Amino acid sequence: MKIRQFFSLYLTNIFGVMNDQMLKTLVCFVAATWTDKFDKTTIVSAMAAAMVLPYIFLSPLAGKLPHFFRKKKIVNTAKLCELPIMLIAVLGFYFENIGIAMTAVLLMGLQSSLFSPAKYGLIKDIGGEEGISMGMGGMEAFAFLGMLVGTVAGSIMSDHDSLTLYAGMLFGIAALGLLFSYTIKADETKTAEETSANPFKFIRESSAIAKKYKGLSHVILLLSLFWWFCTSVQLILITHCEEYLSMTNTQTGYLLAIMAIGITVGCLLGGRLNHKRYMLGSVPRIGVLAGLLMVVVFILPFNQMGDHRMVYFGIFMTTIAITVGIFKIPLDAEIQKRVDSSELNIILAYFNLISFIFILAASATNILITYFLPTTYVFLFDGIILAAWSMYFMFYYKGSLCYxxxxxxxxxxxxxxxxxxxxxxxxxxxxxxxxxxxxxxxxxxxxxxxxxxxxxxxxxxxxxxxxxxxxxxxxxxxxxxxxxxxxxxxxxxxxxxxxxxxxxxxxxxxxxxxxxxxxxxxxxxxxxxxxxxxxxxxxxxxxxxxxxxxxxxxxxxxxxxxxxxxxxxxxxxxxxxxxxxxxxxxxxxxxxxxxxxxxxxxxxxxxxxxxxxxxxxxxxxxxxxxxxxxxxxxxxx
Incomplete structure (x- = not known):
């Protein structure tokens, strides 16, 4: 199996993820300047919600689309739709209209959610059974690279108030994604229709399957809390870094990119440690450590540390990112280990849906907290919740207690x-x-x-x-x-x-x-x-x-x-x-x-x-x- 067979799919994926992240970052930094500080926090959270809501309601439907249409056709159509979505985004920037910009973000989330199952389903069609590991590894690596480049590029672009630059980058990347989507070659197989397209019925059916594995719901909830935590921190940093640390958009983008690298390093380290010594029993301690570090971030007056404030703050946040990366891997492994192969896809889809609900909740809690309190209290809240649920997990999940x-x-x-x-x-x-x-x-x-x-x-x-x-x-x-x-x-x-x-x-x-x-x-x-x-x-x-x-x-x-x-x-x-x-x-x-x-x-x-x-x-x-x-x-x- 040669990796070049996947290149067209990889490049289609990376340009899609890059545009997602770039548009989201631009809306956070640029559109938010059209209002006052409170509204900026609200807009950042609402933007994240707009990107996530389609995944919650349309993921079951997206899973059924390959039953009726060829997966490559779904990908082609989705990438074609990306061009008019970028046009709407550019119009939002031109008129400085938050409603239009948010509509573009919502449509981008809808487009991404509908073709995501088809995109990942093509891996097996391209490489067969023996190519699944290579295909998945490449997809995740390219997706991470796209997130990194999109975040940094969007941050830098936001410091250059140029509509031409915004339009050129958004349209150019969308066009490249569309072009490479037509070069995908796959021997497609018919996909069976298994679950309901109704998201509420899908959750009920999947939850019943998850209950067969005693305690698995605790693993899924704690892993979903990881995504809630990461989303909450990412959203609040966009406001907090400017308001308390006087950081530019570019500097904030670099910090977010470094934290993304930190999470990846933590995941790699967690995978290596988990391979040598099953780490599930250490998950509560790691979660408590990350939570306590967040409480320390709340307590320390970084805004009074002079020229080194960004360095000290960056060190703390990167340490937290590495810690939660280690925290994540044993939970991922536990799902793979506990669930029968025949039901693993359903459980993973169920987990994805629950995770997106938690991500949406992160947006809501950020809006609520910052309405009454300074942004620093989000760090305190996130730290307490992560530490408390980690301790609960230790006493209420058999695997963690055993280890x-x-x-x-x-x-x-x-x-x-x-x-x-x-x-x-x-x-x-x-x-x-x-x-x-x-x-x-x-x-x-x-x-x-x-x-x-x-x-x-x-x-x-x-x-x-x-x-x-x-x-x-x-x-x-x-x-x-x-x-x-x-x-x-x-x-x-x-x-x-x-x-x-x-x-x-x-x-x-x-x-x-x-x-x-x-x-x-x-x-x-x-x-x-x-x-x-x-x-x-x-x-x-x-x-x-x-x-x-x-x-x-x-x-x-x-x-x-x-x-x-x-x-x-x-x-x-x-x-x-x-x-x-x-x-x-x-x-x-x-x-x-x-x-x-x-x-x-x-x-x-x-x-x-x-x-x-x-x-x-x-x-x-x-x-x-x-x-x-x-x-x-x-x-x-």
Whole structure:
């Protein structure tokens, strides 16, 4: 696959993005000078809204157009329409009429929204399946270059009050885009009609699909907040830089371009870090850091820093740009990772629509804040919202919580996992994971380390009585099972109900986990006794289920174990007390405690043992778990 096959599409794209950005920048800087300062802020926000509104209402329709028309024809027609739109824009500048200029911006947004799906759909038609990565990479790179050039060019042009210059650049770039659109060569395939063109119905249908992936809405909302944040900062800088820092339009344009580069550098850095070490658990901290930096920008009097005010302000804003760039990538990766390929396009379209709604909200909040307060308060508001939602995400999204817990535990525990490949089942199969229960900490270790396997724990219903535990269990899609401590007829009914729950979960293909012993060991040995849960599961085990026993060694004698106790300590107080202790140990040099976890596929043995009486079955399980003595290691962790 050669990149030159995409050049016509790339050049069509870059000239379109460049004209979008140039027109938007010119309207911000030039048209806004026709009014007073308050109106300038309003115009900047209204301009952004005019560019975004068509995407919100017309994206579903734009996705359906390739079903009725050839994608290249859609692109050609859109680029042809760009010429009269530029004529309207030039007339707006000639008559110094904000209404005409805004109409041009709105029409440009409409034109861009309608041909965007066709433009990106041509990538596969030009390069085939093997050319998708190259095609997408080039499109994004050229789009970024177009945004950069358009922003800087528009800023410089706005400092030269020349209608001839405006008209020449806008018409010239539009004509080049049209010319290259006719040189696109593609072997087009018919596009299937899948979703409603009604934006409200589209959101409802897509939202229903997103709900299938628990917590995915939190990722989409936080990623949309990234676009809200970037848009809000970009819009307020156009007014703030002139009003507080006495910067020219050209200088403001350079700052916006440098920040765009900063976001790109952050994205590249985030991608590299995320490739080496999954960064989702760090997203809340990064978001809080960016939010705090925005609060510092609000506090510091940059306008009183003399000739270096622009340098200091630029350093802060570029640092924030790099930070939010790093913040973005793990969230992008999480969507790609969580969603099935067959539904990924719908989820991405849904995310795009939600993002544009947030971008529109950024325009509205800027107008509202600057109506009552100075522009500096936008930095304060943006910082607080980003930091607050990032903290919320940490406690309400399973993936983020898992990776934060994992990183926290690994500060003082050297965790080694053996034969983890036993958990890798082919499509159509599921897992039944049966761990030994050495200490209060081992469930936290397992779920934070095995997040990717989407394990659902089966947990006694009584644990939901604690609100904190109930919240955490719901995050992990835990399955409530009856309290088996009851006796008599009610106890028999609870057992029957439990068997039905286990059978349903396994037959539905869920990856489930439960502890055969049902309690933390009191003597360092696994004691299943007369428990029936594992035994009953062996009787109803589906053919497509793999059974994996999990041995955990190294926690016996730790503060999390029952060593030296006559009964198990209450869970929540123990967790709080132990985590406080570990936090204090972060400031001291303490040797890490070794914890070894071994996974073993026991499916065949599990099925074979199912023919034994329950006591004999449990004895076999105990023999397997206790085949290796867990050494007693007394430490404070």
């Amino acid at each position: 934060r817990v994992r990183n926290f535990i690994r500060l003082h525990y050297d965790i080694k996992m053996t034969n983890k490949e036993a958990l890798n089942v082919p499509a159509g199969e599921n897992l039944l994971v049966l761990p030994m229960h050495r200490a209060l900490l081992d469930p936290l270790i397992l779920f934070s380390e095995l997040y990717d396997y989407k394990l659902q724990p089966m947990v006694d219903a009584r644990f939901w009585k604690n609100k904190f535990l109930g919240h955490v269990l719901n995050l992990f899609d835990a399955v409530q099972v009856p309290d088996l401590r009851r006796g008599g007829r009610e106890g028999v009914e609870q057992v029957q109900k439990l068997d039905g729950i286990v059978k349903t979960q396994l037959e539905n293909g869920s990856n489930i986990l439960f502890y055969p012993s049902g309690h933390i060991t009191m003597d360092g040995k696994e004691n299943i006794g007369n428990r029936r849960m594992a035994y009953n599961a062996s009787k109803i085990l589906p053919e497509h289920t793999r059974v994996v026993a999990t041995e955990i060694h190294g926690l016996w004698g730790s503060r999390w174990s029952n060593y030296g106790r006559t009964r198990t300590a209450p869970m929540v107080p123990m967790l709080v007390k132990s985590f406080k202790f570990i936090v204090l140990l972060r400031f001291l040099f303490v040797k890490k405690r070794a914890v070894n976890i071994r996974f073993t596929d026991i499916t065949d043995s599990f099925r074979e043992w199912s023919s034994l009486p329950r006591q004999a079955f449990n004895a076999k399980m105990e023999e397997f778990y206790n085949r290796e003595e867990d050494p007693l290691v007394l430490t404070k962790i």
